[in-house]
Amino acid sequence: MKLISDRLKNGEKPIGTFLNLGSQTAAECVAIAGMDYFIVDLEHSPFGLAEAADCIRMAKLKGISPLIRIPEISRANILKHLDVGAEGIIIPGLKTREEAEKIVEYGKYTPLGSRGFCPTRVCEFGYGDAFANGILEYTRKTNEETMLIPQCETLECLADIENIVSVEGISGIFIGPFDLSLAMGIPAQFDRPEFKEAITKVLTVCHEKNKPVFIFAPNKETARLRLEQGFDSVTVNGDLNVMTEAYMEIVKSIRA
Amino acid sequence: MKLISDRLKNGEKPIGTFLNLGSQTAAECVAIAGMDYFIVDLEHSPFGLAEAADCIRMAKLKGISPLIRIPEISRANILKHLDVGAEGIIIPGLKTREEAEKIVEYGKYTPLGSRGFCPTRVCEFGYGDAFANGILEYTRKTNEETMLIPQCETLECLADIENIVSVEGISGIFIGPFDLSLAMGIPAQFDRPEFKEAITKVLTVCHEKNKPVFIFAPNKETARLRLEQGFDSVTVNGDLNVMTEAYMEIVKSIRA
Amino acid sequence: MKLISDRLKNGEKPIGTFLNLGSQTAAECVAIAGMDYFIVDLEHSPFGLAEAADCIRMAKLKGISPLIRIPEISRANILKHLDVGAEGIIIPGLKTREEAEKIVEYGKYTPLGSRGFCPTRVCEFGYGDAFANGILEYTRKTNEETMLIPQCETLECLADIENIVSVEGISGIFIGPFDLSLAMGIPAQFDRPEFKEAITKVLTVCHEKNKPVFIFAPNKETARLRLEQGFDSVTVNGDLNVMTEAYMEIVKSIRA
Amino acid sequence: MKLISDRLKNGEKPIGTFLNLGSQTAAECVAIAGMDYFIVDLEHSPFGLAEAADCIRMAKLKGISPLIRIPEISRANILKHLDVGAEGIIIPGLKTREEAEKIVEYGKYTPLGSRGFCPTRVCEFGYGDAFANGILEYTRKTNEETMLIPQCETLECLADIENIVSVEGISGIFIGPFDLSLAMGIPAQFDRPEFKEAITKVLTVCHEKNKPVFIFAPNKETARLRLEQGFDSVTVNGDLNVMTEAYMEIVKSIRA
Amino acid sequence: MKLISDRLKNGEKPIGTFLNLGSQTAAECVAIAGMDYFIVDLEHSPFGLAEAADCIRMAKLKGISPLIRIPEISRANILKHLDVGAEGIIIPGLKTREEAEKIVEYGKYTPLGSRGFCPTRVCEFGYGDAFANGILEYTRKTNEETMLIPQCETLECLADIENIVSVEGISGIFIGPFDLSLAMGIPAQFDRPEFKEAITKVLTVCHEKNKPVFIFAPNKETARLRLEQGFDSVTVNGDLNVMTEAYMEIVKSIRA
Amino acid sequence: MKLISDRLKNGEKPIGTFLNLGSQTAAECVAIAGMDYFIVDLEHSPFGLAEAADCIRMAKLKGISPLIRIPEISRANILKHLDVGAEGIIIPGLKTREEAEKIVEYGKYTPLGSRGFCPTRVCEFGYGDAFANGILEYTRKTNEETMLIPQCETLECLADIENIVSVEGISGIFIGPFDLSLAMGIPAQFDRPEFKEAITKVLTVCHEKNKPVFIFAPNKETARLRLEQGFDSVTVNGDLNVMTEAYMEIVKSIRA
Numbered sequence A, B, C, D, E, F: 001m002k003l004i005s006d007r008l009k010n011g012e013k014p015i016g017t018f019l020n021l022g023s024q025t026a027a028e029c030v031a032i033a034g035m036d037y038f039i040v041d042l043e044h045s046p047f048g049l050a051e052a053a054d055c056i057r058m059a060k061l062k063g064i065s066p067l068i069r070i071p072e073i074s075r076a077n078i079l080k081h082l083d084v085g086a087e088g089i090i091i092p093g094l095k096t097r098e099e100a101e102k103i104v105e106y107g108k109y110t111p112l113g114s115r116g117f118c119p120t121r122v123c124e125f126g127y128g129d130a131f132a133n134g135i136l137e138y139t140r141k142t143n144e145e146t147m148l149i150p151q152c153e154t155l156e157c158l159a160d161i162e163n164i165v166s167v168e169g170i171s172g173i174f175i176g177p178f179d180l181s182l183a184m185g186i187p188a189q190f191d192r193p194e195f196k197e198a199i200t201k202v203l204t205v206c207h208e209k210n211k212p213v214f215i216f217a218p219n220k221e222t223a224r225l226r227l228e229q230g231f232d233s234v235t236v237n238g239d240l241n242v243m244t245e246a247y248m249e250i251v252k253s254i255r256a
């Protein structure tokens, strides 16, 4: 099974989607449909760790990469989801370099950070061959593969993006266009020049540092556009939206 | 809020869908998209009463009619879902008139059947005005509104359909085309003349008895066709299928 | 801790209540308030085995006797609740002696019935001293203590009550006054002479067989009355009703 | 359906209660009994977001206002409960103005704070008409309606109450009499002059700022008294206490 | 991944264990330890379908064969567990050939039985290549692989074993030594000649019909013995027992 | 029932284990096997408060002491687990004296800290005799019994151990050997002199302050060794490891 970090290194431009239903069957369907990854959204959803863990297990069964968007920076939010097998963590609302450093402290083993060590599900509780080359090699490889990706969606983050993305251990940036535009006082006006400049700035700065940039797209048309603009990955809509919109089309078509 | 039994009496041809995710958020989205009812599928899904009860509550909140497909005929399967507010029960695999009578025994109050009585959630635990006109008026009205709908999907049911649909308290018939075709030895060959004759027979017999006929349709095109053929309601696909097929389209479109 | 079967043998007239919230904290509160037993109502509630098991554990922790009202007669409904520690099973809607015999088959070990044997939680998984005197002594004692109590609430059961209560292994009768009156065509008219005769008949017949009779009472006044009438136990109202009625009083009092 | 913020503006003196059972059926019963709001207590209860979300949905179905007492100040505790539809947040243990400002940062959209934006259940996932007048009007109106209410129950908060309640975005104050008296070294001695002075101070300061004051009352007598004293709302006891106390009365009455 | 039916056909003598904790992590550990299959015990445990489904998914993720012991014969118990991916069903307490036929009716597709058809998780909801060779080939192959295994643990089953095991679609027999010995009046006296004759009879009759025989063994010594006696598979102890016994050894050793 | 704080005061050298399955049945088995306490591990496990609360209740039912390892320092993590009955809290990853003081603020009532007060399950919701001697006596006694135990597993904590263990209200220290060795750059090399010196330092410093020291041991041999070295308590392995290792032995033995 290919990790999302491998896909990005290979320049594959993986596509994914948000999971807001909190349903592992929905996670399974997203995998069956051919997506490369999903992001379980714990920021705006009425569920938490238990549902995320279910979706992560399903991801491993079906060969899709599981990422988790946590609701806030905390040791538990980062450590526990990595310990059940998330390949990466998306962090909303980040404002400062200090916060980025905290993320690395919680999410990377020594010497990059101080992630707590325990042989959990992610390494078959230590009974498989995860430690065949020693614990240090295991923690080194895990540090390399684990993706820690702050969202750029506040004015503070946008202003300090170069400093933030330079933190060792930060893997890339995810642009949240709605909150960013709201913070800029131009809600959902994605065609405004200042918004376009903002995302171009993020793209340029990150690519200089060799770090990938993700962005959300509400539909496939925008998704294609963003890929053409040079984004490394697009997260297209979310499970409940895709379903609702498809049903709207069915109702309209039958009632017509 | 309009009941599905009212819609059918008014000749409205309500449309619905199956819920196989077992997610009340999915139920909510189906309501938001404008469907008239959903059928929580407890026959082929890995969930049960708890999830069904969640979806029923969500239906009442959003003004969509909740139906439940139970996995087998039993007092608990019928009584407990009606007690939390299902407007009707779909019963798979029925073969005999005796089974139809059992359904009525469990699902209708005396004198039609012997449904157990208790002031539950469905009548505000008795504290609202449900019993304003006495218990007998309450049980009479409930008997009138509660829909008990066996599926016609076995050879035995098809052969004895007139006898089965004549049972007092049985509200109509739901045709399960896949299992029916499988039972006939022509799996999914819905254009075969013998299959067409079979569903015409069910339609004719039921309409003579003034009882509505529902049928499943895998997509909106078939749904429109079935409505033109005279079916009283079409259940279009299911939540997980609608979502998966929409994602397949997204993946194909972006990767093209 | 005193079993309910002991209390009844001692002539103690235990009082209990129904649990319809499905909440183990509610079960705990009922124990703290001093009730002798509760009946988890799986007949009319939107929950099942998991919640019942939680309430049973809480009962054992707090020293109150746990009974379960099952939604229908089946091996699983009887066996699984006894295996987690219910002291007895209340069975609704019974009509025939054959059904009573089935209950005993599922609920009592050989030679009375054929209850499946397994060292479960109820006997510390066999690691405690439950089998100190051998398995046969264990099954004998369990048979003696386990209460199997059908409800008398159908015309058929009322007519054949002597025959039904005579089945060896049936421990007593629980009168469900609402359904019984509904079946008699006099819903909730508990002062009608034919209703009074009916419950007197059940009392007389059961006491001749030395088997206790339980009855439901919607409030404490009726409860006291029933105890004076010779009932061996009264089940007073249910958790959600007691709570709702107390809140109604609070609202009325403050708004007055 | 009337919001609690509307009731307060209208000078209605809404009454509510705590939910400590974590049961949506209990929430339903509180609504049926006629309470204006409830506060799901996540501070001292063994449950969390999932149960709170269930109770919020039930509130919306039954037309009662749902508030949540969170266990501590954090972005997730505030954002996630608002995103599923809580009308307000009660915050225990507050000590400083800085904490009050943090609450506003997490709980109000820009420009008051920086609450993350996402079309969730609270606005029909964006498919209804919530955004008919634009996103800015939506966030403005939501900011106006959302109640952020710190508890005054520490010495620090009492001393700095004027400063704290002046923070823009803080909607009012909730007095926790037990913890406040404990902090003052006079546990549960509510008749002590220094305690009376303390609550008078809070009332006076808040009313000068036109912000409502809530207080907890353990029973209906105290509730009436507090309303007479000028409190804008009283939260009367909690679901498990009301139930336990009602059962105690039943047991006493029958055993007498 | 090898199916248990393949292992048995190859004469591999697979070993397994019971799962009584109802924990998918426990299921995972049993897989990691190298067992060939597990049997989720729904007969004597306080959990049900949801936990079984979790364990089945974990089995598929870890490459171990999932079997389910159901609490009683019913359409739902058989159909729903097969639909989420159980490779076989163990049925306790069977007495008659009629019951064996019912099991086949519910557990095998036409023409052997009348199992309801639906593209569920077990075939990737129909979106994979499960139906590449048509539905009939799919149902034929599924019928061939699905194991339906009654327990021999009643006197009636023992007496009629030849007739029972001859039912087409019944895959083999599982001997439950405790209940069988209890039924014979010699509880847990497995060295009695009449008990030895009984199990020899079952072995001989089944092997004549080319159907495998499973037996439970409480420990590894007995397990080895049973394999030497010619049993095709041994189910060794259960998860909670293995754990408890290991802890007993730890406590004894440290306290010594 | 003996509290763990009593056992330690008596010099009993209690032994315990970690719970990583999150299963209350596993908790029950650990009690049955004779352990003195368990630590529900919320740091590295995919579960949380709900499962911890279940295990705590089971502990009280079976007479074993429940401790909780929280994932990070926060008011909710400490308060809520104490409110449902945990006898103590283990805190991972501690670095500074300030953090130790925060733990006391959240976990001890005034005057030591400012733990929020509410009559919860731990004191029978105030209806028992917990407050017979007044609230102040209750909070004093609870402060005395509640164990707050930071882990020593970072270089910072090791360096400042004397300062940290001196905080009033901190009950003792738990050495996490794996993370400590990882932080020292010598992962799992417990025989290195610098590692031995480190744990000797912790032992000496804590014993001078009359505070007990716990340590983790992966097996019974190491456990005995640690007790001989003067540790006050050893936490031996965890439930899922004990089970997995026992199954590995079974598989090896049968396959041999």
Ligand SMILES: [Mg+2]
Pocket: A092, A093, A153, A176, A179, D116, D117
């Ligand atoms: Mg955002």
Ligand SMILES: [Mg+2]
Pocket: B092, B093, B153, B176, B179, E116, E117
């Ligand atoms: Mg079908």
Ligand SMILES: [Mg+2]
Pocket: B116, B117, C092, C093, C153, C176, C179
């Ligand atoms: Mg009844």
Ligand SMILES: [Mg+2]
Pocket: D092, D093, D153, D176, D179, F116, F117
């Ligand atoms: Mg407080």
Ligand SMILES: [Mg+2]
Pocket: C116, C117, E092, E093, E153, E176, E179
């Ligand atoms: Mg058995």
Ligand SMILES: [Mg+2]
Pocket: A116, A117, F092, F093, F153, F176, F179
């Ligand atoms: Mg550690």
